[in-house]
Amino acid sequence: MSKIKWGFYIFLIPVLLWLFLLIVFPHIDLFVNSFRSQNNLGDSIWSLANYKAFFSDSVYWYTFVRTAVYSILVTFLTFIVTFPVAFYITKVVSVKFSGFLALLLLMPFWVGELVSVYGWMILLRESGIINFFLLKMGIIDTPLKMLYNDISMIIGLVYMSMLFMIVPIMSSLEGMDDSLIEAASDLGASKFTIIRKIVIPHAAPGIVSGSIVVFMLVLGDYLTPDLLGGKNALWFTEQIYNEFIASFNWNEGAAFGFLLLALSTSIIWLALKITNQSFEKAVS
Amino acid sequence: MDNILEVQHISKKFAGHTVIKDLNFGVREGDFFSILGPSGCGKTTLLRMIAGFLEPTSGKVIIRGEDMSGIPPNKRPVNIVFQSLALFPMMNVKENVAFGLRRRKFTNKEIDEKVFSMLSRVGLEDYGNKAVTQLSGGQRQRVAIARSLVLGPSILLLDEPLGALDRKLREHMKIELKLLQAELGTTFIYITHDQSEALVMSNKVAVMNSGNFDQLDTPKNLYKFPATSFVAGFVGETNKFDISTQKTENNMMNITTKKGWKLEKRFFEDEEHNFLFIRPESIILKPDDKLKDVSRFMIKVKTILFDGSNTKISAYTKVGDERILIALPQNARFENIAVGDEMEAAVHHNDLKCYKE
Numbered sequence: 001m002s003k004i005k006w007g008f009y010i011f012l013i014p015v016l017l018w019l020f021l022l023i024v025f026p027h028i029d030l031f032v033n034s035f036r037s038q039n040n041l042g043d044s045i046w047s048l049a050n051y052k053a054f055f056s057d058s059v060y061w062y063t064f065v066r067t068a069v070y071s072i073l074v075t076f077l078t079f080i081v082t083f084p085v086a087f088y089i090t091k092v093v094s095v096k097f098s099g100f101l102a103l104l105l106l107m108p109f110w111v112g113e114l115v116s117v118y119g120w121m122i123l124l125r126e127s128g129i130i131n132f133f134l135l136k137m138g139i140i141d142t143p144l145k146m147l148y149n150d151i152s153m154i155i156g157l158v159y160m161s162m163l164f165m166i167v168p169i170m171s172s173l174e175g176m177d178d179s180l181i182e183a184a185s186d187l188g189a190s191k192f193t194i195i196r197k198i199v200i201p202h203a204a205p206g207i208v209s210g211s212i213v214v215f216m217l218v219l220g221d222y223l224t225p226d227l228l229g230g231k232n233a234l235w236f237t238e239q240i241y242n243e244f245i246a247s248f249n250w251n252e253g254a255a256f257g258f259l260l261l262a263l264s265t266s267i268i269w270l271a272l273k274i275t276n277q278s279f280e281k282a283v284s
Numbered sequence: 285m286d287n288i289l290e291v292q293h294i295s296k297k298f299a300g301h302t303v304i305k306d307l308n309f310g311v312r313e314g315d316f317f318s319i320l321g322p323s324g325c326g327k328t329t330l331l332r333m334i335a336g337f338l339e340p341t342s343g344k345v346i347i348r349g350e351d352m353s354g355i356p357p358n359k360r361p362v363n364i365v366f367q368s369l370a371l372f373p374m375m376n377v378k379e380n381v382a383f384g385l386r387r388r389k390f391t392n393k394e395i396d397e398k399v400f401s402m403l404s405r406v407g408l409e410d411y412g413n414k415a416v417t418q419l420s421g422g423q424r425q426r427v428a429i430a431r432s433l434v435l436g437p438s439i440l441l442l443d444e445p446l447g448a449l450d451r452k453l454r455e456h457m458k459i460e461l462k463l464l465q466a467e468l469g470t471t472f473i474y475i476t477h478d479q480s481e482a483l484v485m486s487n488k489v490a491v492m493n494s495g496n497f498d499q500l501d502t503p504k505n506l507y508k509f510p511a512t513s514f515v516a517g518f519v520g521e522t523n524k525f526d527i528s529t530q531k532t533e534n535n536m537m538n539i540t541t542k543k544g545w546k547l548e549k550r551f552f553e554d555e556e557h558n559f560l561f562i563r564p565e566s567i568i569l570k571p572d573d574k575l576k577d578v579s580r581f582m583i584k585v586k587t588i589l590f591d592g593s594n595t596k597i598s599a600y601t602k603v604g605d606e607r608i609l610i611a612l613p614q615n616a617r618f619e620n621i622a623v624g625d626e627m628e629a630a631v632h633h634n635d636l637k638c639y640k641e
Contacts, residue, residue, distance in 0.1 A: 182337060183370035187384035187435065188358045197383075201374040 034254035050255035067236035071219040074157045086169040148230025156228040165210035172206030288313040294343030305495040318474045318482035321492030363432035364441040371416040378412035384435045402434040513639035516561040525560040545604025547579045557638035565611040566635035578630040
C-alpha cells in the first residue's frame with residue numbers, strides 16, 4: 001500500500017515543481033505587478049493605471065483587436081488547408097504511403113521556426129526565388145513586393161501552424177469507420193454532404209483541439225509576425241515585448257500579458273459555446 | 285421481365301487476380317436471395333458491384349431493366365446494410381433514419397411521418413431520440429435496416445449484418461428478418477458465410493465458391509441434392525470419405541473408402557467418383573431387418589456429443605475404422621446408448637452422395 005503511494009509522489013513532484021515554479025508563481029508575480037505603478041514621487045503603489053493606459057490609447061486597442069481577428073483567420077485558414085490533406089493521408093492513400101506522407105509533414109519542424117521563416121523570406125523577397133523566376137519568364141518587369149505585409153505574415157503563420165492542426169485531425173479521422181462514408185453515399189448523399197454531415201462532425205474533437213492549439217500559438221507568436229509582417233505587423237506580443245524590453249515598463253507589460261490571456265481564454269470559450277463542442281472531449 | 289436484378293456475365297479482376305468469374309444470374313422480385321460462401325469467395329465484391337461501390341471489369345448489372353454501368357451508389361435504387369452497420373454516431377436514431385430522406389428533399393412533415401412509421405415497423409418507435417450508442421446490438425441492427433428500408437429501395441443488400449451479434453440474438457434476428465421481409469415484400473439480397481442463416485431465411489440460395497456459383501437453388505434442394513462436393517461439404521453438417529475403389533456389377537456399386545470401409549449402392553452410375561458424403565441424420569441406428577435399399581454396417585460408439593435436440597455420437601465403423609458422426613434421435617429407444625456400445629447402422633442408397641471432385 002505505502003509503496004504505491006511513494007511511487008505516485010515521486011512522479012507527481014516534478015510535475016508540481018514544473019507547474020508551480022515555472023507557471024503559477026511567475027504568473028502570480030506578474031499579476032501583482034500588473035496592478036502596481038509609480039506615483040509622482042517614484043514610489044510603488046497599487047493602481048489600475050496599467051489597464052487604464054491600454055483602454056485610453058487607441059493603438060493598443062487596435063493592435064489587440066487586429067491580433068485577435070487575424071489569429072481567428074489564421075486558425076480558420078489552417079483548418080481549410082490541412083483538412084483535405086489530413087483526409088487524403090488517412091482515408092485515400094494506402095497505409096504504407098500515409099506514414100511517409102506524415103513524415104514529410106513533420107520535416108519542416110526539424111529545422112525550427114526561425115529557419116522556416118527565413119526560408120519563406122528567401123522565397124518572397126524582392127531578390128528572392130519567386131521574383132527571380134517571374135522576371136526570367138517575362139511575366140513581370142519589376143520585382144513584386146511580397147514581403148512585410150499582412151499576406152506574407154498570414155502565409156508564415158499558417159505554415160507554422162499546420163502540423164498542430166493536422167495531427168489531431170488525422171487521429172480523429174483514423175478512428176472513423178470507412179463504411180460510414182459508403183453508407184452515407186449509399187443513402188443518396190453527395191460528396192459535399194458527406195464531408196459536411198459525416199466527416200467533419202466525426203472529426204470535430206480533433207478540429208477543436210487543433211484549433212485551440214493553433215489559435216493560442218498564433219496569438220502568442222512573436223517571431224513570425226515580427227520577421228514576415230515587418231514594421232506594420234502590429235502584433236500584440238510585439239507591444240508586450242516593447243513594454244518589457246524597450247520601455248522597461250514591466251508593470252505595463254504584465255498588464256498587457258494578462259489582457260492577452262483573458263482574450264485567448266474568452267475567444268476559445270466563446271468558440272466552444274458557438275460550435276457546441278466540449279473542451280473535455282477535445283483534449284481527451 | 286420477371287427479374288428485378290439481372291447480373292450478366294460479370295467479372296472482376298483486382299491487379300490481375302480474378303475474384304469474380306463470368307457470373308450470370310437473376311433475382312426475382314420479392315425474393316429473399318442469399319449468397320452463401322466461405323470468406324474470400326468474392327461474395328462481398330459481388331455485393332459491392334451491385335451497390336455501385338465497385339465497377340465490374342466486364343459484364344453488366346441490370347436493375348428493373350436499367351443498365352447500372354457508371355451509375356454511382358447514391359443514384360442506384362438499392363440500399364445496403366453494412367457488416368459494421370455504419371450507423372452515424374453523431375446522430376440520434378431518428379436522424380439516422382431520416383438521413384436518406386433529407387437527401388431526397390422531402391418536407392420535414394413527410395420525413396417525420398415516414399421515420400415514425402418505419403421505426404414502428406421495426407418496433408423502435410419509442411427510441412427515436414436515443415443516441416445510437418445507447419442501443420443494444422439487436423436494436424442497432426434494426427435501425428440500420430430501417431434506415432435503408434425507409435427509402436423504399438428496389439433491392440436491399442445485406443452484408444453479413446448478423447455477424448457481430450451473439451448466438452442467441454442472431455437466432456432471434458434471423459426469424460425477425462425473415463418475417464420483416466415477408467411483410468414488406470422488398471427483395472433482399474443477403475450475404476453470409478453462415479449456412480444456417482441462409483437456409484432459414486431465404487427462398488433462393490446461391491452457394492459461391494472461388495468467384496462462381498456452384499449451385500443456385502432452394503434451401504431444401506441445396507441440402508438434399510447438392511450439385512457439387514463443395515456444396516455438399518459446405519451446406520449442413522456431413523461426413524466426408526475418400527473413395528479408393530468403385531466397382532459396378534449387377535446394378536450395384538461397391539464402394540471402398542481409403543481406409544477400407546465397404547458400402548454398396550444400387551442404381552447404375554457410370555461415372556468414376558472420388559468422394560462420398562453422408563449426412564449425420566441420414567444414418568439409421570438399429571435398423572429394422574425388413575428395411576430395403578440400404579447399406580448396412582456395424583459401428584462402435586466412441587463418444588457422445590450431447591447438445592439437446594442436436595445430440596450426436598461419434599463412432600467408428602467396425603470395418604475400415606472410419607470415423608463417422610451420427611445424429612442421435614431424442615427418443616427413449618436410444619436413451620441407453622453408451623460409450624463402447626456396438627450396434628448395426630444403415631444408410632439409404634439415396635443418401636450416399638458420391639462426387640467426382
